[in-house]
Amino acid sequence: MPELTIRLLETPEDIAAVERLQSLVWPGSDIEIVPAHVLLTATHNGGLVIGAFLDDELVGFVFGFPGLEFVPDGPRPKHCSHMMGVHPGHRSLGVGYALKRAQWQMVRHQGLDHVTWTYDPLLSRNAHLNISRLGAVCNFYRRSEYGELRDGLNAGLPTDRFQVDWWINSQRVARRMGERAHHSFGLDHFIQAGVQGLYPVQTGPGGLPRPPEHFSPPGGRLVLAEIPSDFHDIKAKDFPLARDWRFFCREVFENLFAAGYLVTDFVYDRSGNAPRSLYVLTHGEATLEE
Ligand SMILES: CC(C)(COP(=O)(O)OP(=O)(O)OC[C@H]1O[C@@H](n2cnc3c(N)ncnc32)[C@H](O)[C@@H]1OP(=O)(O)O)[C@@H](O)C(=O)NCCC(=O)NCCS
Structure with missing residues (x-):
């Protein structure tokens, strides 16, 4: 190499x-x-x-x-x-x-x-x-x-x-x-800490992940917001679904940011059958790290 x-x-x-x-x-x-x-x-x-x-x-x-x-x-x-x-x-x-x-x-x-x-x-x-x-x-x-x-x-x-x-x-x-830094908390880590997942992501036709119809604004201090692990694949196979994801994501993050949440981490979990990708948002100063 x-x-x-x-x-x-x-x-x-x-x-x-x-x-x-x-x-x-x-x-x-x-x-x-x-x-x-x-x-x-x-x-x-x-x-x-x-x-x-x-x-x-x-x-x-x-x-x-x-x-x-x-x-x-x-x-x-x-x-x-x-x-x-x-x-x-x-x-x-x-x-x-x-x-x-x-x-x-x-x-x-x-x-x-x-x-x-x-x-x-x-x-x-x-x-x-x-x-x-x-x-x-x-x-x-x-x-x-x-x-x-x-x-x-x-x-x-x-x-x-x-x-x-x-x-x-x-x-x-x-x-x-840092030279040796390779920061990552697995999804298990957040689930064990009782972090609130904001919405379920279902798999639709063709095995592609679909956003839910709506999401409800959270109450917890630490929350998880899931996105597709391969958005380019969705764009290539089902463009209307990619648009649905765009508008869902807009609704979620505009609401969360207006409510005082901050994206502080991201989990890319490859332990299951299909990879999962989730933003971690904290309200105020709460993080798992500090
Ligand atoms: C975004 C881009 C610049 C990143 O460059 P890169 O050399 O691939 O980045 P790195 O390898 O340093 O980091 C990518 C990380 O994502 C991980 N990764 C790969 N696929 C992933 C996925 N589907 N979801 C989450 N992480 C993923 C990699 O394993 C790596 O993490 P690791 O170092 O912890 O293993 C490159 O992918 C690119 O050119 N994309 C197209 C243009 C673009 O989007 N530019 C940015 C906006 S201007």
Whole structure:
């Protein structure tokens, strides 16, 4: 297995490789990729394009730039992480985690303490990486964030997103960035702790998971909200069902966030016949970890 090398990308040659990789990760629409001139301008102005190489092949990148958030005291600097992509043939091997770890080190070096980004809350792999492995938290649901996207991963569905907060100087994140860190609580752990599952997910025709008609807002301090483990598969096999999941997920998380819940963890449980994917939400300060 060749060794993974992570480094900053700043030359026109390196950035052209990022353009090509984006077209592979988001196929079908060249309009949806960030062009080289924008990436280069960003890198000359505090932005970070970080690449992951196996031998000499670029297999992943993450791109972000400094931004401002508007808090009651006025504008505050942060890093806005805009895109991460890993070559389809090299996913689930730790490349995404290694890229975010490098971003964590570099953004801290720039003196910032907050990184935000958005992702589709129905993508279990992204959720596992962002929430469980990296220690990001979320209480911000953004409806139709990008309007209509035309690339192969997003076409036809409202582009609802979670906006996550990654507090890169916190102990929570430092623990998950440690060399030996591999944080995970199994589903059993939460069930034994009496955590409330918010709704049942039934299996429908074709063996695909179906959302319930409605969900009732919870009363507990620690709750579990289940999503499909493979949303891309549902999109490919039953598009109306994928839309049902989008609107159900919107209802659940808009309600939970309005009621004061925060996504603090994610469970990807592979112990049963079929994998299960569940967000862990806490009300107030309650977590199993602290
Ligand atoms: C999201 C993406 C960047 C992640 O990169 P990656 O290299 O696959 O990420 P990693 O391997 O570091 O982490 C993925 C984790 O999810 C796990 N995983 C795999 N399938 C999963 C699933 N269905 N549900 C939950 N977790 C899953 C992997 O085992 C791994 O966890 P582990 O390290 O604990 O074993 C990559 O999948 C990708 O390019 N996706 C398409 C573009 C995209 O969605 N970009 C992000 C938004 S801009």
